[in-house]
Structures are given as C-alpha cells and as structure tokens.
Amino acid sequence: MTEITISKPNFDGAEKAAVAEVLDSGMLAQGPKVFEFEKQFAEYIGTNHAIATSSGTTAIHLALLGLGIKPGDEVITTPFTFIATATPILFCGARPVFVDIDPKTFNIDPQKLEAAITDKTKAIIPVHLYGQPAAMDPIVELAQAHELVVIEDACQAHGAKYHGKSIGSIGDCGCFSFYPTKNMTTSEGGMVTTNDSEMAENLALLRNHGQLQRYDYNMIGYNFRMTDISAAIGIVQLSKLEQFTEKRIINAKKLTEGMEDVVGVPYIAPDVRHVFHQYTIKQSSRDGLRSALEAAGIGSGIYYPKSLHQLPVFQDHITEGYSAPVAEEVSSEVLSLPVHPGLSEEDIEKIINTVKDFIQQ
C-alpha cells in the first residue's frame, strides 16, 4: 500500500463548514458563492475579471469560443501536456499545431514558434507545465507581431509568476483547473481570467446558455457553470493557497538539495516563481526507480508518458511525419515525485533516500 501519495487534497473544518452552509441554504447551483469566488480569484491573479467554470477543460474551451476560434483556424500549442490543453481546439473545429519543447523547462520552445505560424494561425496556448512559467515575453512578442491571441493554460500554475507578473494575467486569457490533485481544489472546477471587460461579459453568457436574463437567450451557449458548493470550497482553498505554495517550494528545495548529485532535478528558469504542481525528475531507468519507490510505499506519476502528437485522437489533425524529438525523449524519462504540502520531514527524507539507494545500488 502506498503511504506517501503523489498528491493529496488539503482540507480542514473550514471547507466542511463552507459546504454545509451552501447545503443548508438550498441554493446549490451557480449563485452568490461563485460570484464571490470569481471576485477573489481575479483579485489574487490581478486581472479585472474571472469567470468560473465546471473544469479546466471547459475553461479552455470557453476561452477559445470567446476569442472566436472556429473551423479552419490553427492553434499552436505544446505536445507535452495533458490532453485537455488540445482537445478544446478540436471541439471548436480548429486544428492543433504542435511545437516542440525546451529541454530544460519542458515548456513550448519560443525559438521554434515562428516557423509554425501560417495565415490560418489564430492563437497560441502556452502551458505552464508542472507550475513552471512558460517563456511569456518572446511568446507575447511573436503573438503581437502576427496578431494572434494568447491563452495561457495555467491549470497547473496557480500563484506562479513570470518576471514579477502573475501567470494568468499576461495573455488575453488565463485558464485554471481546480481538480483535486491541483495546488488548490474545488473538487471539479475551473476559471478563466482576463482584463478584457467585453470578453468577460461574453464568456459569462457563453458559459450559461447564452442567457442575458432568465429565458432570454442571445446566442447559442453552453452549460459550463461551477456550482456554489464548489465555489465555497474554492474560497477557503484560495485563502490557503499562498501557504500551500510556500510549502511546495520548500519541499521542492529540500528534494533538490537531497538528490541533485544523483538525478536530473527540476530546472527553474530565471526570474520566475515555479509553484511545483509537480516535482519532476529525469531518469533513464525510470521504470525501475518507480518500482523501488512503490515497494517503499511512495507514490509517483508519469506526466506524461506520450507526447500528444503520438496519440490516436490527433492523428487526423497533424502533418504527416511530424515529430517532436525533445517531447518524445522527455516523455520517456520523466518521473514526478510527491511534493504536496501534506508531506512531513520524514516523508521527504524517505523519498530522497529511496531515490539515492536505487541509483547508487
């Protein structure tokens, strides 16, 4: 049995009390708690608006719809990410165009971006993978030069910063996930952040059947709403996010100090706040290490075992013969170790010692 899990939602009585209050109110669907959560989240990220959704996937879908992505368009993104970065591009009838990653940060390589831009390109979705900010300056510069919109996939990067700016406030939209393994959770849930008031209004309509007022519809909309139960959990979790993040950063530092002599530890780009959604090492004998960790009761994860361009769902949409050599190599070697705020000193020592024993055996 795994004793040290790869992730663990962190709750106390406050989340339980907040959920009980909503249940007692009898108003469970999108209501005052959602609006309060949106206001607080926008303030935390430093954007004028935040629009809560049912998941990170629907947040990305909503942002693409709001930015007018339609059949025939191309959207550039990284192939080394969770599938839900790219499936919303397909939901809009557009084509995902994958650009290989930087071998150090594992994020989209800005130097390879320009070559992928065509007259059909409408948007770029950089992903801040594992909580490490993507290279936003060159990405935004290129986007502006080619009149493209930028949607940040910040699903793993709550509280991360790039050159002093909050992730989710740099592109046209930021998209967050509050899935239970994330740095903060609402059970299931998501959020789109933006500074554009017109777009925020449009997104709020699109997520709720296009309803201006009850039964007054002015567009074809979706049900992408968050519930007040989820938002009540989110408000409490947001109040603890900085504390959680500091603990993740400290845990990551200890893991790195303990293991840097024996394995490829995570790189941190200059002038960023990496929030360590995952602590990911590179190890050629990954499978053996994973078994050794499991035998010691330590959970681990492979995020992600395949680059998206290798998955069957994307085969009809990519250029024949396309390859992403860096993403392919990295996906065969990455292994994420527990770094969540619930780890004790002993847990961290046990992880370090198990990794070292395996490598040095």
Ligand SMILES: Cc1ncc(COP(=O)(O)O)c(C=O)c1O
């Ligand atoms: C990078 C990335 N994008 C998108 C998503 C989708 O979020 P959700 O699971 O909340 O739909 C996730 C999380 O699972 C993610 O990690």
